[in-house]
Amino acid sequence: MQLNGSEIIVECLKEQGVDTVFGYPGGAILNVYDALYKHSDEITHILTSHEQGASHAADGYARATGKVGVCFATSGPGATNLVTGIATAYMDSIPVVAITCNVTVPLLGRDSFQEVDIAGITMPITKHNFIVKKVEDLADTIRWAFEIARSGRPGPVLVDITKDATANTTDYEKQVPVFNKVGQEISEEELEKAIAMIQEAKKPYVFVGGGAVASEAHKELTEFVHKIHAPITDSLMGKGAFNGEDPLYTGMLGMHGTKTSNFGVTECDLLIVVGARFSDRVTGNASKFASNAKILQIDIDPAEINKNIKTHASIIGDIKAVLTKLNQKLPQLGHKEWVDYIEGLKEKHKMTYHKDSLTGPFIVEKIYEVTKGDAIIATEVGQHQMWAAQYYKYKEPRMLLTSGGLGTMGYGLGAALGAKMGRKDKTVINIAGDGCFRMNMNEIATAVRHNIPIIQVVINNHVLGMVRQWQTLFYGKRYSSTVLNDAVDFVKLSEAMGAKAYKVTKKEEFEPILKEAIALNVPVVIDCQIDSDDKVWPMVAPGAAIAEAFSEEDL
DSSP states (O other): OEEEHHHHHHHHHHHTTOOEEEEOOOGGGHHHHHHHHTTTTTSEEEEOSSHHHHHHHHHHHHHHHSSOEEEEEOSTHHHHTTHHHHHHHHHTTOOEEEEEEEOOGGGTTTTOTTOOOHHHHHGGGSSEEEEEOSGGGHHHHHHHHHHHHHSSSOOOEEEEEEHHHHHSEEEOOOOOOOOOOOOOOOOHHHHHHHHHHHHHOSSEEEEEOHHHHHTTOHHHHHHHHHHHTOOEEEOSTTTTSSOTTSTTEEEEOSTTSOHHHHHHHHHOSEEEEESOOOOHHHHBSGGGTTTTSEEEEEESOGGGTTSSSOOSEEEESOHHHHHHHHHHHOOOOOOHHHHHHHHHHHHHTOOOOOOSSOOHHHHHHHHHHHHTTOSEEEEOSSHHHHHHHHHSOOOSTTOEEOOOSSOOTTHHHHHHHHHHHHOTTSOEEEEEEHHHHHHHTTHHHHHHHTTOOOEEEEEEOSBOHHHHHHHHHHSTTOOTTOBOOSOOOHHHHHHHTTOEEEEEOSHHHHHHHHHHHHHHTSOEEEEEEOOTTOOOSSBOOTTSBGGGOBOTTTO
16 A cells, blocks of 8 residues: 555554554654554554653653663754664663654755754664665665664664655555564584583672563573573663562672672672673772672673673573573582572671661661562662662562662653553652652653653752762762752642652651552642761772772771
8 A cells, every 4th residue: 555654664563563652743743643644543642742752751761661662853953862762771781662753855964954964873783774765765774773672682663754755655565573682503512511510619609780681581591590590680671680588689789789698799609690781880990890700691681791891701692592491401409508608698698778767778668668679770870779779679670760880860750751651550650869860850740731640759958969878988078069958949840740749757757648649540740858978888999899889887
């Protein structure tokens, strides 16, 4: 049948099973929005308050559902406003397709109104990107974009389409996509070497990252860890890949990881790394990282092997497929003495905080208690993010949505909107600091406009908390530009945008208000006032080894 380019875009989205798109219209993409209007009963469009919110919402939708997230923006500033969200998805390997529209072909390269080379701008932060100038190329390009975004190591793909390509017509024939998860063939030699290393180890430790979440390897990872009977730690991105309530779990690794994990990894004789990329925030001083251990790395991306940390062996392949094969080949192992020793470290180095006042850790623990660990938690970036990683136990994957690699302040609220649209059955809570909330708080208006019942918890210390923590510890308490001592009232602002809002100043106030917020099932903001000098413990100083983790008591 004959369709114009805009209709082809919508039909291709339907082919891919897209049910929700986040975006903001403008002149160059107007034809696409006109076509979308005619299919509003099949594809829900969420009009965000800002294009950055749309890109984060598409990312949050993808993280929460495992499907490809989709966002729209017009040319020029509309497209450039997506850049931070695209970079966020790229650093964390999240499948997003960003569709932008540009000026017509005759106007390209002439500094036309709202013209920008968005493909050139985003080339370093996309898995791939396309410029479509001919309507005949449009359908295959969009199909290819989705395949690239979700295959192998996932990532964002940008498709920039000229306005005339959205208006011109061509033949369209529907295709049903085949979602075959094709991975690289797993080497038997690599498997056998890994099995020998695992069987020889006396003190094995497992370190899991976001690759295990992307691979949907929760079940296989659980079987593997129990089969080799080893303690397990995770990265920020790996949260929920292994049940945080399991006795073998020892908490996060790295700069704000638990002392148990940091000391245990330092002492282990084999570190099995499953879908993690050895971020500097995990390794600390790389030359001293796991220096007593052989390192076995399992990853779908060969480029990650030996990139940051030298490995002794590796297996290239999809995590789920690799673990399935290892589980088939490995006998049941036991490391009682080692596991008991790590259990002793857990007992000795329990996570603690001041119990006498309203604090970030108390708020996160109370959210965990009230939701029974079944809520999807989004976060912004900073102290509150680390508290959310430390004090909420993630029982399954896709329950923590956070900007790990890029560290994007302003990410969480958009991500929460996307997550709630993708998983309407779940309570979705975004935990923010007051500095981060200011970045994209306008998306509260989006939540109200579309009646998306998310809960926004602001851990409000009236400072840029994590930066202040560094200034306190390493910069002689010179608080340069980190004190937010203005008169902004988040409750009044939120109410002005149409949300229900509360202010919490005492511990005993938080639980009843949270329960009420969940029961109301409308957009709610809870502004929690905490002390400006509360800190995240433990901590590893910049450039130090993770074995040098210290807490408040150590100081």
